[in-house]
Amino acid sequence: MRVIFEEDDPKNFTVLKATSAEFPALNGQSVSYAVLEFPSGTTNPPHTHPRSAELLFLVGGSLEVGFVDTKNNLFTQTLQVGDLFVFPKGLVHFQYNADSDNPAIAISAFGSASAGTVSIPSTLFV
Structure with a gap:
């Protein structure tokens, strides 16, 4: 995670990630971690x-966040520094x-050493 502090701010x-793939000590530990960097407008x-x-957990800036529940309802929130938000499994x-x-x-x-990420195809929103 040191690269976050050693490199310039990203453009994109x-x-x-710190999952079992990047950090094998997490195997069987039911936990993983990610640091997300959002330049302006990303x-x-x-x-x-x-x-x-x-x-x-938002540690800098502000974010618009949201999720769609199983009944197709959209829940959104504007987060400020120090706010927490839960995205259900x-x-x-x-x-x-x-x-x-x-x-x-x-x-x-x-709550998993390998939470997985399934991206929604961007063509869905064209």
């Missing part, structure tokens, strides 16, 4: 995690940095 949305497009809920969700001037950074925790 980036995710630095999106973590709609996706799901089939093996875990996600607890997102298996539900489609997203994050968006609508701030045109400032980046955002968040930390996500998962």
